[in-house]
Amino acid sequence: MRAVTLGPAGTYSHRAANAVAEEVEFRESVTAIVEAVAVGEYDRGVIPIENSIEGSVTESLDSLSEYDIAVVKEIVTPIRHALLAQGAGFSTVASHSQALAQCRKYLESEHPDATHEAVASTARGVERAREDPSVAAIGHPENAGGDLQVLAEDIQDRTSNATRFLVIAPAGERSAAGGKSTIVVYPNMNYPGLLLELLEAFAEENINLSRVESRPSGDRLGDYLFHIDIEAGMYERRTERAIDRVESIAENGWVRWLGSYDTEHVLY
Template identity: 70%
Template sequence: METVTLGPQGTYSHRAARAVTDDGISFAESVRGIADAVANGDADRGVVPIENSIEGSVTETLDTLATVDLAVVREVVTPIRHALIAQREDFDTVASHSQALAQCRSYLDEHYPDADRQAVASTARSVELAREDASVAGIAHPDNAANGDLQVVATDIQDRNSNATRFFVVAPPDERSEAGGKSSFVVYPNANYPGLLLELLEPFADRDVNLSRVESRPSGERLGDYLFHVDVDAGLYEQRTQAALDDIEAIASEGWVRRLGSYDVEHVV
């Protein structure tokens, strides 16, 4: 099974993708690149980050799921263990993905307040920079320091030990399933009036369906126009979920509702 995720090798996305397959993993430079590869048939599965417990939702993934027709077939949750990796203990710059830098903000403020912070494409790329330049330290999983001339200067430097990231495993739309303990949707009501969001959420509350995440994103159509990403703790096979969606589709009759699918959750280390 050909699986594509964010590269290069050694990213947290790569670690999550290894829960899908042990081989046949390729890399893309963006979430949209992953989505297009799956949609075009160049890959069987894509693994994309959807939410971090500290920094919140990954907006690039939200926007991609609203524009590219894909099925969510699985969720992988992996703990995030950030380490400071460098050739030596003194350096001038700390580089990593912007989210990793944000997740280690308190540690860096306390221990390296004078070091420059450089956002790069991935945590793995920051390790490459550290290997190329002794004045740069990277932030990544400690395993990235293996088999090289780098050392782990400090481990578990994330601001919270509960730090974890959710990844969606996406597939072509014809593989969308109604079976699973969770479901995700994108709702574009193409309307704006007092009480609209309440109307969209009430069908779930009326049927005792728990909402595990609700997030709004600009539709891109016009200023002040939004669509909504919704995760629920129920499968599409359940009558209560289907009934709630029927009500929501009626409310959003001037827009659309995308059923991303139902799926189960796997926790990996």
């Protein structure tokens, strides 16, 4: 099985993808990963969807609504950030924007004069630090080695820092089995109580919602679609009834069920 995730090698996404496939290749953006899986270039893709400190990854949400794919598993893993550099004389800290945000308090306290440089991934920041002694990186401590030293470990603002990744597959592999499901709803309308009606469809079936998030549709200002995660599988009659009601409410737009799946916790 071939999987694709955010590169280069050594990213947290790469570590999550190792739990899915032995052969892992890389892309520089989430959108490129989702597109590659949607057209069948890869069997699986692994994308970050939500962090316990910084919240949802908006590029992932937008890509899931743009391409027709399946969600077949979620992977939850703790995030351990370390400060990596060739020495203490750095003036720039380079990492993914989410990693920089997750270590904001540490950086403000310990390195207030350092410039922050957002790059495509934590591994890309590590590459920058290897190439330039004036650059430090934020990444997993195992990315150190050679000229790169671990200057500080566990620098994330909260010890509970964890990231949720979705494992995606071509749309034909959607399964109704699993303890969670993800749907995207585009009502293509707006009126008082619309969101309440959508949420009541699940409440009346005693289905818990683990996440609800709105994103701009991109069609016009003030027009939104909704990403909804529920703690129920599509194999359940109550889920079918709830989705049927949501589809009737959003009859002017569309409802996309991305799949039902289970959770795997990966420690590293």
